Amino acid sequence: MDISVVVPLYNEAESLPELHAWIERVMNENGFTYEIIFVNDGSTDASWRIIEELSQKSESVKGIKFRRNYGKSPALYCGFKRAQGDVVITMDADLQDSPDEIPELYRMITQEGYDLVSGYKQKRYDPLSKTIPTKLFNATARKVSGIHNLHDFNCGLKAYRKEVVKNIEVYGEMHRYIPYLAKNAGFSKIGEKVVHHQARKFGKTKFGGWNRFFNGYLDLISLWFLSRFGLKPMHVFGLLGSIMFFLGFVAVVGVGADKLYSLHHGMPYRLVTDSPYFYLALTMMIIGTQLFLAGFLGELISRNSAERNNYQIEKEI
C-alpha cells in the first residue's frame, strides 16, 4: 500500500463527507493504493455515524473510535499504530489542509528521500490571535530542537516515511513537536513544503484557549530535558548539587576560620549566626545534597524504566 492518510477529528461531522470525497478523488487521479484512517477522538456529534457510512461505501476507509476525548496526540498515536502505507500522511479534518498536496508530499518522501516533510502554511487564514503567538512558538521550537529549516512545527498536514511513525511515541500534547520527536529518534532528513491553507469552513477551532501556550512551552521544556538528560539525570542534578555543596562548604570553612581567628586574637565576641555566610552555607549544603539525591534517584528510576533500552535500530543482518 502506498499511502495511509491519518485524520484525527473531534466534532467535525459537517466536513467529513467533503474531505473523504476530496481525498478519494486525489488518490484515484494519481493511481495510489491507499487507506484513510479516521480517528474519532470522542466526538459528541454525528462524526462516528458518518465514518461508519463512509466505510460501508468504500473499503479504503477505516475508523478508530475513542470512548472519550483524549486529544490530538493520542489520536495520532493510535492512527500511526494502525497505518500500513509506505508513506503516512496526517491531515486535519476541518478542510483547512488540502488533499491536493498529497502527491507532492508522497514524491518528496519516496524520491527525495525525506524522513518527514512538514507543511508550511505560509499564508494562513486564521485570526491574528493565533498567528502571532504561533510565530513566537515556532522561533522557540526551532532554537530548542535545532531543526532550523522548519517554519511551521504545528501544521496538521505532514508526511512521514512509515518507519518514522512506527518509532516515535506521540503522547500528551506532543503533536506540536513531532519533527523534534523524529529527530531525537534519529530521523534527520526533515523538510518542509509550502502548502495552501484555507479558513475553517465548519465548526470552530479546538485549540483556542490561552492555556495552550503555557502547556506548549512546558511540553517543549520537558522534551528538551528528556532528550538531553533523560538517560543520564545524574549529569545535571549531580553537577548542580556538587557545585552547590562545594560553594556551601567554602562558606562554612570561611565562617569557621573567621570565628577561630577572632577568638585567637581576642576580638569582640561574635556569633557565627550573625554572618550572612552562615545562612548561605546552610542553604547551599542542604539544597546541594537534595539535588545530588534527585540525580541519584533519577538514575535509579531510569535504570528501571521500560524505556531504558528502547534504542532505534535501523537495520539488522
Ligand code: UDP
Ligand atoms: N482534534 C482532535 N482532538 C482534539 C482536538 C482537535 O482530534 O481534542 C482535531 C480536530 O478535529 C482537527 C485537528 O485536530 O481535525 C486540528 O484541530 P483544529 O482545526 O481545531 O486546530 P487549529 O487548526 O485551529 O489549530
Ligand code: MG
Ligand atoms: Mg484547523
